[in-house]
Amino acid sequence: MAADVAPTDGGSAGLPEAAQRRLGHGPWSSSLSVADFASCVALGIEPVGFVQGYAVVTWRYVSGYAGRPVGYRTFTGYPNLGDTGDYMEQWRCPHGFVGGEHRMFGYNFEQVWVEQAWRQGYGLAFGRMLEEAVGLGAHGVIGLVDDMTPLAGTGAEEFSIRGTAVVVPGAKPPPRPFTTFLAGQRLVKLLEAGFMPVSVVAVCSAVQMWGYCMTAYQMVGSAASWSGGVAGVTSIDQVDRAQRAVRELAREHARAELGGDTLHGVSLQVSEREIGEADLSLQCVLKGTRVRRFKDFDPLPPPTPVVRLT
Amino acid sequence: MSADELLAGMAALSGDAPAKSRGVTSDLTIDETLLLHGMGWEPVDVVFGVSWWSIPYGFWQWQAGELTEASTAFAGAMETATAELRDECARAGGTGVVGVSVEFAVHSRHVDVALAGTAVRRIDEKPTDRKARQNAAFVSDLSARDFVLLTRAGWEPLSLVAGASFVVAPRRSAGQWAAQKTQYVELPNLTQSLYLARERAMERMQSAALQARADGVVEVKLREGPLGNVGRTGVRVMQFIAVGTAVRLGSDGHHSIAPVMVVSLDDALRQFEATSLRQPG
Numbered sequence: 001m002a003a004d005v006a007p008t009d010g011g012s013a014g015l016p017e018a019a020q021r022r023l024g025h026g027p028w029s030s031s032l033s034v035a036d037f038a039s040c041v042a043l044g045i046e047p048v049g050f051v052q053g054y055a056v057v058t059w060r061y062v063s064g065y066a067g068r069p070v071g072y073r074t075f076t077g078y079p080n081l082g083d084t085g086d087y088m089e090q091w092r093c094p095h096g097f098v099g100g101e102h103r104m105f106g107y108n109f110e111q112v113w114v115e116q117a118w119r120q121g122y123g124l125a126f127g128r129m130l131e132e133a134v135g136l137g138a139h140g141v142i143g144l145v146d147d148m149t150p151l152a153g154t155g156a157e158e159f160s161i162r163g164t165a166v167v168v169p170g171a172k173p174p175p176r177p178f179t180t181f182l183a184g185q186r187l188v189k190l191l192e193a194g195f196m197p198v199s200v201v202a203v204c205s206a207v208q209m210w211g212y213c214m215t216a217y218q219m220v221g222s223a224a225s226w227s228g229g230v231a232g233v234t235s236i237d238q239v240d241r242a243q244r245a246v247r248e249l250a251r252e253h254a255r256a257e258l259g260g261d262t263l264h265g266v267s268l269q270v271s272e273r274e275i276g277e278a279d280l281s282l283q284c285v286l287k288g289t290r291v292r293r294f295k296d297f298d299p300l301p302p303p304t305p306v307v308r309l310t
Numbered sequence: 311m312s313a314d315e316l317l318a319g320m321a322a323l324s325g326d327a328p329a330k331s332r333g334v335t336s337d338l339t340i341d342e343t344l345l346l347h348g349m350g351w352e353p354v355d356v357v358f359g360v361s362w363w364s365i366p367y368g369f370w371q372w373q374a375g376e377l378t379e380a381s382t383a384f385a386g387a388m389e390t391a392t393a394e395l396r397d398e399c400a401r402a403g404g405t406g407v408v409g410v411s412v413e414f415a416v417h418s419r420h421v422d423v424a425l426a427g428t429a430v431r432r433i434d435e436k437p438t439d440r441k442a443r444q445n446a447a448f449v450s451d452l453s454a455r456d457f458v459l460l461t462r463a464g465w466e467p468l469s470l471v472a473g474a475s476f477v478v479a480p481r482r483s484a485g486q487w488a489a490q491k492t493q494y495v496e497l498p499n500l501t502q503s504l505y506l507a508r509e510r511a512m513e514r515m516q517s518a519a520l521q522a523r524a525d526g527v528v529e530v531k532l533r534e535g536p537l538g539n540v541g542r543t544g545v546r547v548m549q550f551i552a553v554g555t556a557v558r559l560g561s562d563g564h565h566s567i568a569p570v571m572v573v574s575l576d577d578a579l580r581q582f583e584a585t586s587l588r589q590p591g
Contacts (some may be wrong), residue, residue: 043311044316123591166579168317171321174320175324186340189341190340191316193344193347198327219419220419221365233365233366233379233383234386235362235386236386236420240362240390248358250572251358255333258327259327259333260334262336263335265336265337266356267337268337288335288337295318295319299350300345302348302462303458305568306570307570309571
């Protein structure tokens with residue numbers, strides 16, 4: 001969770017020597033477009049450097065003991081769920097004992113290791129970028145762009161985040177630089193509206209669904225033969241619950257970082273992978289800019305509708 | 311914006327966050343937030359609605375005609391997801407949901423619908439009973455800009471409405487196939503199936519609007535054509551899905567928004583033509 005991440009020592013001492021030399025003198029660099037640059041300068045914000053952070057982290061479950069890999073079913077029918085965090089639900093087969101292959105239990109659970117690995121990767125990259133900004137004496141970083149790229153065949157993910165460090169001449173440096181995905185006119189309008197960006201908020205939630213027998217029948221369309229009350233065209237309850245949970249967890253993770261501020265410009269990316277018949281792995285990444293109201297503003301006059309003649 | 315205001319913004323970063331128990335989340339752009347504020351509305355929370363419905367095995371058949379199970383599954387998934395969105399909106403204290411993104415997928419064995427939007431409310435609205443809010447909450451896939459425009463014109467959004475139909479196209483006889491093989495001709499079996507699907511889907515959407523006591527449906531979006539690889543090989547299924555926002559004329563009647571005509575003084579974009587540099591001849 002990005003907002004929790006701080007530079008290692010509040011200064012630039014942690015930066016590689018070459019980076020310190022590069023950032024220490026010479027012309028500034030920036031990832032702003034010319035239009036965004038012009039808007040920011042007009043607003044009174046000056047760029048001081050193009051700052052970046054990267055981290056490549058392990059992207060697989062690492063067990064602390066020689067146990068079963070998390071999530072995989074065993075001959076007993078009970079998967080090793082690992083740490084299930086704040087969300088776990090269980091379903092039971094209505095048929096009684098049918099056979100060893102029968103899915104007697106179904107589980108939906110939060111996959112804490114995915115969230116921790118994501119938080120670690122994003123947090124490291126974000127912290128390193130912020131460290132460069134602090135080294136430049138920046139008051140904030142604007143126009144952030146982040147990315148997460150799997151490195152094929154290595155069980156690793158690369159996290160990257162970059163933006164333009166800026167200063168506001170005459171302002172007292174904030175306790176930590178503000179950060180935002182916005183730049184240019186969108187940032188100007190945000191400030192005009194009386195909101196000051198505090199920090200980007202980026203969170204990940206993950207839910208694993210192991211379908212029990214009825215969910216499996218519904219997913220393959222054979223529920224009519226083994227109905228147990230879910231014959232025909234019906235809602236697949238276990239999937240619905242998992243899909244809801246992954247979104248709600250992401251929203252709650254983000255809300256935990258707001259402290260009463262507002263999360264603006266939320267983007268939501270949900271990915272799902274069917275890892276077997278009726279088994280789903282769900283992941284949700286929610287991002288936005290935490291903003292704080294610093295002044296009231298008068299409502300806009302009703303806008304004038306126009307028809308453009310070309 | 312003045313320099314003093316910017317410095318005031320920077321100073322706010324040194325203070326504590328406002329002591330509120332619940333932070334607001336919103337997927338609106340700043341333009342949309344300002345527009346809504348100008349109309350006396352504010353965002354409350356990002357809300358979701360998701361539903362998957364199963365389709366029983368063995369009904370993607372050779373027989374021509376509508377596959378009612380798929381249509382029913384789509385309607386059920388859409389209705390469940392919309393109801394969930396309303397419930398989330400009411401829990402967050404919202405009056406309705408704007409800018410709902412509608413994502414759906416039709417698979418062989420299940421239909422998936424996922425909705426997400428921002429719950430909004432009037433700034434001066436007094437808290438009411440959650441159940442009452444849930445029943446009254448509107449759900450709309452209109453952008454905040456379109457919502458503002460619609461409201462100014464005296465109309466109010468009510469609900470997302472949808473209709474879907476999936477029709478198996480009849481197969482051509484061997485004689486027809488052979489006769490048409492070397493001709494450019496219309497394939498009436500496919501055209502007629504598409505028309506059948508169209509009529510059923512549009513009728514369902516309209517009857518959903520009627521149920522919502524709407525006067526009309528705006529911003530109808532269509533997905534139509536062959537469904538793709540579902541069921542048995544060789545079964546040609548034509549799909550027609552219509553989704554829109556049901557609207558009703560407010561008690562004050564329609565207001566003319568009287569748009570102003572403007573002429574842009576910007577030059578039209580001129581493309582640089584490299585060939586114009588060549589000398590004639």
